[in-house]
Amino acid sequence: MLSVRGGRRLLIGFRLPDGWRPSRMDMLLALAVVVAGQVESFGRQGLDPGQVRHPVPLAAGAVVAGALLALRRRSPVGTLLVLMAVGAAVRVVTGGLYYPAWHFYSTLILVHTVAGAAELRSRRGAAGLASVLTAYLFLQAFQYNDLAEVLISAVFIGVAYVSGILLRRQIDQTLRLARRTARLEAEREEQARRAVDEERARIARELHDIVSHNVSLMTLQAGGVRTMLGEEARRERDLLLNVERAGREAVEELRLMLGMLRDPGGTGVQPPSAGLDGLDALVAQVKDTGVAVGVGVKGRPRPLPPGLDLSAYRVVQEALTNALKHARAGRIDVTVTHSPGALVLEVVDDGTGDGGGQGSGHGLIGMRERVAMYGGELTAGPTPGGRGYRVHARFPLG
Structure with missing residues (x-):
């Protein structure tokens, strides 16, 4: 049994x-x-013609030939030469009155092995071809053969040699494909890991702005209340001062830890904060491309945490982008459902999904990261009818 592990056989x-x-x-x-x-x-x-008069030497030769076949892959050319020597020795001992069939079968097997051992253009391949030709000439000299027997032997030797070459090339091709598949799989995993890292960095940049803004606002309000208190409320003033100091320290820590992620280009310009209240503007941009977009809101909207609101907006944005780029959709339906325990988003398109197969899968990875960050669930796949694509995201609330 031949197996490949780490490029070795x-x-x-x-x-x-x-x-x-x-x-x-x-x-x-x-x-x-x-x-x-x-x-x-x-x-x-x-003792009759065509019968074996000396069975013991022929039986011993068969045992030696079997041992050579067990060792054939270690030195194919040397094994073939030893088999010829065994055949010559058996002929000398038995007087050359009978040519054993096991010798011919063993020769064919070893010729096949020699052909598959090395490329013909290499030195080992040239030596193998020379040994095969020598073995063929030895078969003809072993006993008298007429022209038909000579041609039959040539056909069998040629088939054994060519089949060995074809098998070697097939094995080499399989090994190349296996290595290429392993390399592509490693590259795909690396791209997926890089996409996760990039999306997490993007989320960190956005959360940095949100958290810094809110903590700064809390700090300013605590400071304002502290200045409004009189001297008689010294204890309350001290507590508010501690709150204000802790807020400033938190903002400074955020700046040191996440500030480097805010603007890799160093421009200092940040994109405006987005949320589901900006969904109409996003849909209007999609409609400008000629695609019909329907938006439905179920339930009673209520204020959402800024980070969750932003993640929900990004999920819808990415789903719309994928529908335009990869699904070739003619219509997209967006449904936002507000329930007491969850926010549910659903984006369904009627596209064919034959956008050329150029999608990297990074958009889906980003959506999963955003939903998983809030303990939610995301499913994406073809619609039950097979016509279109559906993205369903659920953010738990409370």
Whole structure:
């Protein structure tokens, strides 16, 4: 069994003392040759023409050939040369009266292995081709063959050699595709991680503005109340002073920790704060592109926390952008549902979803990050009818 791990080929099977392992296929082929050789040697024993007069040397040769097949991947060329030597020795001992079939089968297997061991244009490949030609000439000299037998042997040797080349090229292509797939998967994961980091940095910039503004406002109000109190309320003045001091320290910490994320370009210009109250202006921009947009509000609207309000607006904004860029939508319906326990957003389009497959998935990642930050849930996918796309976000309240 051949497996790929870390660009190396591991052969699973019988373990040799030095750690090298023949595969299970090697062991199976070796066993088949040994068994077939024993059956041939003793099953055809006799004195008539075409029978085996000396079965023991042929049976021993079959065992050696099986051992060579088990070791064939370690040194294909050397194994093939040793097999020729074994065949010559068996011929000398038996007088050359019978050519064993196991020798021919083993030769074909080793020719296939030699062809798949190295590229033909390399030195190992050239040496392998030379050994294959030598093995073919040896087969012809082993016993007398007529022209038909010579051509049949050439066909079998050629098929074994070509099939080995084709198998090697297929394995090389599979390894290249596996490495490319692993590289693309790593790049995709890196892009997704970078998209999450970028979206979190963007959220941090927006939350920095919101939190800094509110804490600064609380600090100013505490200071105003402190100055309005008379000298008789010394204890209350001290408490308000502590509140004011803590507020200033909190703003300073925010500035030091998150201030670097506010404007990477260093322009100092911040985009205006957005929320669901700016949904009409956003929809108007989409309508200018020629797409029909419907907006529905269910329930009684109520004030939302600034950060949640901003995240809800960004989810709708990203869903509209995706519908325009990737879904080729003709109509988009936006539904905002205010309930006592949650804010629910739903954006449904009638697009085909065949926007060229150029979406990176970063928009969906950003929406999930914003919803998850407030403990909510987001689902996105094709509509049940298969025509259009639906984005559903739920922000828990309270």
